[in-house]
Amino acid sequence: MNRASLPTYDRPSAAAKAPVSPSPERHKGEIRITDVVKIYGSETASIRAVDNCTFDVPAGKITVVVGPSGCGKTTLLNAIAGFHSITSGTIYLDDALLCGPGRPSAEPGPDRIVVFQNGALFPWKTIIENVAFGPMVQGRLSKKQAFEKGRAMLAEAGLRDLESNYPGEISSGMRRRVEITRALMNDPKVLLLDEPYRALDSLTKSVMHEALLETFDRNQVTIFFITHDLEEAIFLGHRVVIMTTRPCRPKKILTVDIPHPRDYSVLTTKRFREYLDETIAAVHEEALKAFAAGERER
Amino acid sequence: MPESSALPGRLYQAVASTKFWRGVVATVVFIVLWEIVSRTGISRIPPPSAVVLTFGDLMGDPSYWFSWYLSMRRVFLGFFAAMLVGIPLGLAMAVSKAFYGTVFPVFEVLRPIPPLAWVPAAIIFWPTQELSIMFVTFLGAFYAVVINVIDGARAIDVRYYQAARSMGSSGWDIFRRIILPGTVPSIVVGATVGIGIAWAVVVAAEMISGGGSAGSMGGAGGGLGFFIWNSYVGGSYTQIVVGMISIGIAGYISSALLRKLGELATPWLREQ
Numbered sequence: 256m257n258r259a260s261l262p263t264y265d266r267p268s269a270a271a272k273a274p275v276s277p278s279p280e281r282h283k284g285e286i287r288i289t290d291v292v293k294i295y296g297s298e299t300a301s302i303r304a305v306d307n308c309t310f311d312v313p314a315g316k317i318t319v320v321v322g323p324s325g326c327g328k329t330t331l332l333n334a335i336a337g338f339h340s341i342t343s344g345t346i347y348l349d350d351a352l353l354c355g356p357g358r359p360s361a362e363p364g365p366d367r368i369v370v371f372q373n374g375a376l377f378p379w380k381t382i383i384e385n386v387a388f389g390p391m392v393q394g395r396l397s398k399k400q401a402f403e404k405g406r407a408m409l410a411e412a413g414l415r416d417l418e419s420n421y422p423g424e425i426s427s428g429m430r431r432r433v434e435i436t437r438a439l440m441n442d443p444k445v446l447l448l449d450e451p452y453r454a455l456d457s458l459t460k461s462v463m464h465e466a467l468l469e470t471f472d473r474n475q476v477t478i479f480f481i482t483h484d485l486e487e488a489i490f491l492g493h494r495v496v497i498m499t500t501r502p503c504r505p506k507k508i509l510t511v512d513i514p515h516p517r518d519y520s521v522l523t524t525k526r527f528r529e530y531l532d533e534t535i536a537a538v539h540e541e542a543l544k545a546f547a548a549g550e551r552e553r
Numbered sequence: 554m555p556e557s558s559a560l561p562g563r564l565y566q567a568v569a570s571t572k573f574w575r576g577v578v579a580t581v582v583f584i585v586l587w588e589i590v591s592r593t594g595i596s597r598i599p600p601p602s603a604v605v606l607t608f609g610d611l612m613g614d615p616s617y618w619f620s621w622y623l624s625m626r627r628v629f630l631g632f633f634a635a636m637l638v639g640i641p642l643g644l645a646m647a648v649s650k651a652f653y654g655t656v657f658p659v660f661e662v663l664r665p666i667p668p669l670a671w672v673p674a675a676i677i678f679w680p681t682q683e684l685s686i687m688f689v690t691f692l693g694a695f696y697a698v699v700i701n702v703i704d705g706a707r708a709i710d711v712r713y714y715q716a717a718r719s720m721g722s723s724g725w726d727i728f729r730r731i732i733l734p735g736t737v738p739s740i741v742v743g744a745t746v747g748i749g750i751a752w753a754v755v756v757a758a759e760m761i762s763g764g765g766s767a768g769s770m771g772g773a774g775g776g777l778g779f780f781i782w783n784s785y786v787g788g789s790y791t792q793i794v795v796g797m798i799s800i801g802i803a804g805y806i807s808s809a810l811l812r813k814l815g816e817l818a819t820p821w822l823r824e825q
Contacts, residue, residue: 338715363719375716379734379821389720390728419823441720 283349284366284444284477286312286335293330303331306502308344312445312494317471317478319492321485321538323545327503328481332447335479336369337361347445351455359517365389368438369447373454382409382433383418386462390442397502412436417487428459432466439474448480452487461519464490471517485538487512489530490521497537500545507537599791604798607791620796623776624759625803626681628751635747639695640740644703648732657807660699668692668754672761686758686776693754694747701746705739706732736821741815748811752804756781777803 293305304327312318335346335353337390345355353361369375376385386409392403396404409418412432412510421521422430427483431451438446454461470493471478475550482488488495489511497507511530513521565571583602591600611617617655623779646653659685668689675685709732717731774782777800784792 336715336719347803363715365719365721367714368719371712373710375710375712377713377716377731377734379737379819388717388722388730392726393721421823423821492652552790 270435276496283314283386285347286445286477287345288312288335289345289347290345291331291334292342293327293334293339294342294457299341303502305334305341305457307505310496310505310508311423312477312479314349314444314477315475316493317480317491318496319480319482319488319493320496320498321374321482321488321534322498322503323500323538323542324483326500326541326545328498330415331368331451331503332449332481334361335369335445336447337363338369354524359465365393365441366444366449368432368441368443368445370431370451372450374427374451374543375420376430376437378422379482381419381421382414382425383431383525385422386418387455388437393441401440408436408440409433410497411473412466428455431455432464435467435470439470439476443476443477445477450481453482460487465518467491468515468517475489479522483529485531485534486522489527489534490517495530495534497534498541500541500548506541507534509534561658565745575713582793597790599794603791604794607789608795608798610796611729613791619641620775620777620780621799621803624755624778624800624809627686627755627759627809628748628803631656631755632694632744632748634687634691634749635694636744637744639698639747640702643699643743644706644732644736646699646822647703647706647736648728664696668750668762669757672758682762686755686762686779689758690755693750694744697750698740698743698748701743702736705736705742708739709735741818742810744753745808745811745815748807749804752800755825756800782822 287310288311289310291305292303295302295304308331320328320331330339334341336347337353340359342352342359343356346353346361347355348366352358376382377388380388382401383405386405387396387398390396390401390404391398406418409415412435414429414432414436417425417429417433423435425433434451435448436447452463455463464487467478478491480488480491489509492511493515495509495511496505497509498504499506509530513524513526513530587598588602590596591603592657596686630795631659636821642656644693646656651715671689671692672685676682679685679688713731713735714727722730755776759776760782763775775798780799781793783794784790
């Protein structure tokens with residue numbers, strides 16, 4: 256299609272990459288998405304959800320994918336996680352093929368943990384049981400060890416004294432933070448966050464953002480973050496990928512050159528406004544298309 | 554409200570509330586109206602004062618308590634059998650499409666048959682009357698348990714499975730850690746509904762079958778349902794009412810017990 260409108264892919268130079276890496280061993284969790292196509296439905300009535308989608312999610316960075324609701328970005332996340340198949344193309348995690356020719360669907364695994372839009376803490380397990388779940392079922396840690404590690408991770412995230420509560424007993428903001436802690440307990444290479452803060456009010460959201468950035472600074476895990484909130488995207492992301500509405504593929508890829516750690520004062524800087532100005536038209540255009548196509552909030 | 558009473562705060566609050574007194578007044582009015590209706594001869598229903606006297610007499614009568622015991626035993630044994638068979642069956646139907654496809658049609662054909670329609674067939678089929686009555690109570694609870702378990706297991710959100718799978722859980726582990734606990738709330742609902750039906754069924758089954766063990770303890774050895782029927786046949790109208798109230802109490806105790814057990818089984822659903 257009109258490839259000309261796509262900006263050239265901005266691969267950071269080796270020199271620019273060097274200072275961010277705290278240790279070479281940390282640099283794992285690069286996702287390479289190449290020519291991915293996803294068609295839902297049958298031959299006769301098919302929906303092209305993702306089309307010729309190519310971009311990289313660099314290791315140890317936050318990549319935020321922005322697009323109108325229902326544009327197909329969750330389809331992409333589900334393909335990486337291994338919950339859904341793709342029709343063609345390849346997705347690599349580091350050097351391992353997740354899905355591609357002859358392997359339509361990736362195997363879900365603890366190297367890629369999803370934090371869901373509506374939260375998926377097990378309601379019947381206490382906070383500590385939830386957090387200890389991964390290492391325990393993988394047989395990596397005994398129950399006692401998993402609980403100990405869980406307590407330490409919860410304390411690190413500022414979530415002390417919650418461990419014997421059930422998820423239903425704590426606020427939704429707290430639940431999201433517990434869920435991210437539960438994900439990190441698996442030592443994932445990549446965290447896949449699917450609009451995790453969508454249901455939160457804007458004040459709680461800002462607290463969540465800072466907590467996430469803090470978690471990121473501590474763990475340097477690769478983050479693949481989906482949202483339809485452009486401000487959130489620029490505030491959090493090293494890289495922002497703006498998607499076209501269905502079929503979904505990158506319309507504009509932006510490298511946000513604001514150093515981490517970031518805090519909320521960034522929002523009022525000229526630089527931030529410039530990034531916003533640069534991208535808002537592109538996002539709005541896609542939102543209009545989505546609206547016209549009846550792909551409004553669902 | 555001042556905490557002047559010796560009662561614990563919450564109880565005191567409950568007793569002092571308008572809601573509580575409304576309930577008390579309504580009950581008193583009901584009893585008074587009932588007394589008037591009987592005394593004036595509008596109806597042959599025995600007055601509450603007479604019922605209370607009979608109740609007092611029966612308290613010391615072992616055969617009355619034996620009726621309680623028999624009905625309770627039938628309800629609970631039938632109910633436990635229904636849980637024992639119904640929970641695994643429901644789970645298997647929810648988990649396996651093939652099993653569901655095989656068993657559910659049969660289940661759906663049998664389900665609309667009211668348990669009471671089974672009474673004659675049950676009496677013919679089972680070697681003792683006791684077993685036939687229990688079988689009928691079993692049926693009453695069984696369908697409610699199975700249907701609730703199937704629905705509950707199917708309603709577990711897919712993202713719990715996805716989360717568990719990505720954290721390395723699979724097969725039996727998913728069943729044990731996700732499906733089973735995720736279905737517990739529905740099992741509790743099924744059990745509560747089921748035991749209610751079991752009570753409704755046991756009374757009628759006892760009336761129809763003649764109580765099964767009639768004769769073992771005089772005429773009143775056949776359970777509470779038979780106790781009512783026997784009182785009717787014997788013309789002892791106050792005893793009929795006592796029998797009815799007894800079943801109400803027994804049903805209430807059973808549900809309260811199950812509610813309590815249900816709360817223990819689902820600590821995450823406790824109200825804050």
